[in-house]
Amino acid sequence: MNFFDTVIPYLLSGISVGGQYALIAIGYTMVYGILRLINFAHGDVFMVSGLVMIYLAASTPLYVAIPVTIIVTVALGFTIERVAYKPLRTAPRMSLMISAIGVSYLIQNLALYITGGLNKNYPEIPWISDKISIFGTTTTRVTLITPFLTLALVLILVWLINHTKIGMAMRAVSKDFETSQLMGIKINNVISATFVIGSFLASIGSILYFTNYPGLVPTSGSMPGLKAFVAAVFGGIGSIPGAVIGAFIIGICESLIKGLDTILVSQGIIADPVGFATFSDAFTFVLLIIILVFKPTGLFGEKQTDKV
């Protein structure tokens, strides 16, 4: 088999996964930009969105289930911020991070209780789950749609941030929290808007992501969540284009590593599989550590200096 044919399927799924990570990563990077908080619960919001979809699709048609899922997810993101982060506005950053970890723990346990720990099957969404053939390989339509949908959403978001009042407020708050407050920006509204946008995108990402997977368990959200955060760090935390590019890089790398054994064997470079697939998750963190050590501000991050 020629090299191209072996690599293409992995590359395609990598781009698709990358797009899904990008949608989650934006939530991380925006929240970090404003609150300086790694919102550990974001991955679980993503998982809950999948779970809600599963339950809704079982009893309602898809054209109801999908919008309601998105609304519920957005409401969840909003509520989490109001309940778990808002009271800690003046508290140390460490408390905020611990609160995020606590929320993540709570959501996972709640999901465990509701599902009884069983693997839930994600509903099949007609048209986007259809099999199609491209470059001689078979894949689902969602794989192709994801990157374009992601890019479209990102462009809209960037436009919103650059051209609307709330977008301007967001930029101001992420530059200087306290001064913005003094200038009369309603901090709480801006923060809520950030969570709403983040959850909305995570919800879209969730539909695209879980369609490609057979099932969902309560911990399904934590790994994609962490990877998306790594993507945000990789691109330079606080930068939306950075997060998107980081997510695509990580998605593609991860997918290629999953297929590295097959690719290398088919090319005759190695005789037996080495088991690279074990490292598909770990590799993300290798990338993270490399970027943190050599360019701690990420690809597009701004440099800050501290004052003595």
Next chain:
Amino acid sequence: MRKALELKNVTMQFGGVVAVDNLSMEVNEGEIVALIGPNGAGKTTAFNVITGVYEPTNGEIDFFEKTIVRNHPQGKMKKMYKGECAEYYVNQPVLAPTPDKITLRGMARTFQNIRLWKTQTVFNNVLIAMHGHSTANVFSAIFRGNANEEAAQRLKVEKILDTVGLLDVKDELATSLPYGKQRRLEIARALATDPEMLLLDEPAAGMNPQETLELTEFIGSIRRDLKKTILLIEHHMDLVMDISDRIYVLDFGKLIANGTPEEIQKNQGVIDAYLGVAED
């Protein structure tokens, strides 16, 4: 008389901003020297360069006639460098010790915005500053093999606290002290590192005239009784003129004058720097 500290052509450039520009100065052993200048003149930056917090872009710093810091513009800075004398140090090895190394060689500082260890008592604040000189390794420290050394350190802490007049509050939390006493505690803590030279960054900031007067007396006594060399940054001119042997004046990172307090008081350049020059 030995030179305690000598700065040669020190330049500190952040990106395109030159915070300290080709500064050369010296402090002799046993002297009290003041570094003054309007806000933003680069005084604290100079302090940070001397104590190793920042690595200078160019220049050399000698401490008791041994070079402790040396650098020349490297990498991106080669093109961006706006200062002078870069060629002097190009072929000499770069020296960039961390602040703790410099402190252990005998130079201790205080901070403009008080930086005490907030959860610790007055006593512990001074005791911790002796950690750098303690010889115990971690195992002997855990199993109290260093009991004698620690007892000696504790005795010394009491002595230092007695000297600065804080012995009666030794078990209080550092942050519960009034402002003036916190500044004294910072000096006590610096003394605990066994320095040859003290660098005081605005020791009288936020003090009332009475406290300033006491501080002036106290700084004098550190030189007199403890035989320390002192370099200080200060805005209280009474204090500066009172105790300094010599004064260096910085403006926009550049040295604009130096001399005895009398000379500086009469210097037109200094007056202009502080009051501004009328345009006509």
Next chain:
Amino acid sequence: MKKTKQNYTALIAVLIFMSVIFVLDQLIKPTDSLGMLLTVLQKGSVYALAAVSMNLLNGFTGLFSLGHAGFMLIGAYTYAIFTIPSVERDNVYQYFDAAIRFSFPETFSQALGPFGTVLGVAVAVILAGLIATLFAYLIGLPVLKLKSDYLAIATLGFAEIIRAIFQWEKLGPITNGSNLLKSFVRTSTMQLTIGSVTLSFSTFVPVLIAVICITIIVLLVNSTYGRAFKAVRDDEVAAEAMGINLAHTKQLSFCISSFFAGIAGAMMAMVLSIAQASNFKVSMTYEILLMVVLGGIGSITGSVIGALLFIFASEWWLRGLDSGTFLGINAPNVFRNGFRLVVFSVIIMIVVLFFSKGIMGDRELPDLIRSWKKNGGPFRKKNRENLHNVLDSAQDESEDHSGRRAKS
């Protein structure tokens, strides 16, 4: 002297405590209704040590690290690999040709009898700590320069990398790949038969290890190095200006914390009778962190209380929430599998949101008792600077995660 008297009081208290544990070990059979007490004591001591060792790093040195599960994994595997008896080895490594065929307890017992077994276990436990330390040292070199949340995410990443390495099929001859390790020396078989009397040590051993390790950590925290840790936590810049080597001090704290995390991992293998990499996920680190928060960041007794409460509540007292009846209320539809953890996480969130100082704040039990004596009761609050504010300002001032020195 006052100090010596205190030390004796502490020593006597520990001796009495250990005797009680020893007696409990003999009186209660694992199958009794009170057998749960032994199980939670065993697990509790594992988590108590894990929480205290995490607190040493997060609470006392101010380094927010989330790599604990990774170091515990290393400890668990090291201990397990070096204590599997040779007759069991091929049975455990079903799919691989075991590379390490050496067991400390076995080798030592051949030479020294029962004492050799004890020595062998001790050596394996210490080795577990040392290997974890070695990894920590190597990981610490790049990551300890990072600040606050970047350090957290990098250590978390390393824990995941470690987990992947241990599950890698190519290392199967050593780690058994993704299969579990079993049949090594575990607490349930720690018994000694003298004549007709059989003495059980299944609870005594883990509790003893935890007590010894925590004592060492207490001694460390109160030593000159412990004070240096606190100085780094309270104000890094000041600490460095006062002659404390930052890199060295952080590395030391990271290594010591990981050493004890490794030992806690070994204890976990011992108590659970199995070691499997997939158990040491990020969620384990989160749980330990929540124990530390529950007890109070910066308090060792707090961490012990937090861990014990966590384990006692989640494994024992709230068990009824999972099985239909709780406090006499019978509601099988609500009280079903998983409800216990939901209630428990809600409690944790309440603590995080409304009692962020935890149970002990940054105080220790002896301090508390002393202040009760002085103030005539436990309910007079003494006005103290709250550690959390300090952690806050320390973190906010160190916004720049990219390292300390302004390079030019």
